[in-house]
Amino acid sequence: MLKRTTQKKRRRKALSRINKKKFVNVDAATRSRMQAIRGRDTQPELIVRRLIHRMGFRYSLYRQDLPGRPDIVLPGLHKVIFVHGCFWHGHLNCRRARLPTKNADAWSSKIVTNQARDRRVVTQLARLGWKSLIVWECAISNNKKLEAKLARFLS
Structure with missing residues (x-):
C-alpha cells in the first residue's frame, strides 16, 4: 500500500511539473488571478x-x-x-x-x-x-x- 501511494505521488508531481512548464509565459496579473481561485x-x-x-x-x-x-x-x-x-x-x-x-x-x-x-x-x-x-x-x-x-x- 505504501509503495502504491508513493508511486501515485510521484506521478502527480511529474504531471504537475509538465503542466507548469506549459504556463511559463503567463503574465503576472493572470497568474495572480488564477492563484486566487480556491x-x-x-x-x-x-x-x-x-x-x-x-x-x-x-x-x-x-x-x-x-x-x-x-x-x-x-x-x-x-x-x-x-x-x-x-x-x-x-x-x-x-x-x-x-x-x-x-x-x-x-x-x-x-x-x-x-x-x-x-x-x-x-x-x-x-x-x-x-x-x-x-x-x-x-x-x-x-x-x-x-x-x-x-x-x-x-x-
Missing part, C-alpha cells in the same frame, strides 16, 4: 451544501478514502456530489467554459486532462458501489431546479 469551500459548493442541509440530509466533506475526494459525501446513502466549475472541468455548451485566447493549447490540454480524470473517478466510484452526481457551477443560479435535481438524486 479549490474548496467555493460559493457554488456552499450553496449546494446549504440546500442539502435544508432538505434534512447530513454529509461529510472531501473524504480522502474515496477516489477523487468528492466535494460532498452522503455515506448512509452511498452517494457523492461533485460541484464542478464550468471553466476548469470543460462544461460543454456553457458560456463560462470558453478557453482563453492566450496559451489556448495549454489550457485545452489541462481541461481535457481534468475531464479524463473526472470520468475515471466517476467510474472508480461506480465500481465501489457509489452513485455520483455532478452539479455544474452554471446550474447554481436556478435554485428551484437545483433543489429538484438534488431531491431526485438523494431520494
Whole structure:
C-alpha cells in the first residue's frame, strides 16, 4: 500500500511539473488571478451544501478514502456530489467554459486532462458501489431546479 501511494505521488508531481512548464509565459496579473481561485469551500459548493442541509440530509466533506475526494459525501446513502466549475472541468455548451485566447493549447490540454480524470473517478466510484452526481457551477443560479435535481438524486 505504501509503495502504491508513493508511486501515485510521484506521478502527480511529474504531471504537475509538465503542466507548469506549459504556463511559463503567463503574465503576472493572470497568474495572480488564477492563484486566487480556491479549490474548496467555493460559493457554488456552499450553496449546494446549504440546500442539502435544508432538505434534512447530513454529509461529510472531501473524504480522502474515496477516489477523487468528492466535494460532498452522503455515506448512509452511498452517494457523492461533485460541484464542478464550468471553466476548469470543460462544461460543454456553457458560456463560462470558453478557453482563453492566450496559451489556448495549454489550457485545452489541462481541461481535457481534468475531464479524463473526472470520468475515471466517476467510474472508480461506480465500481465501489457509489452513485455520483455532478452539479455544474452554471446550474447554481436556478435554485428551484437545483433543489429538484438534488431531491431526485438523494431520494
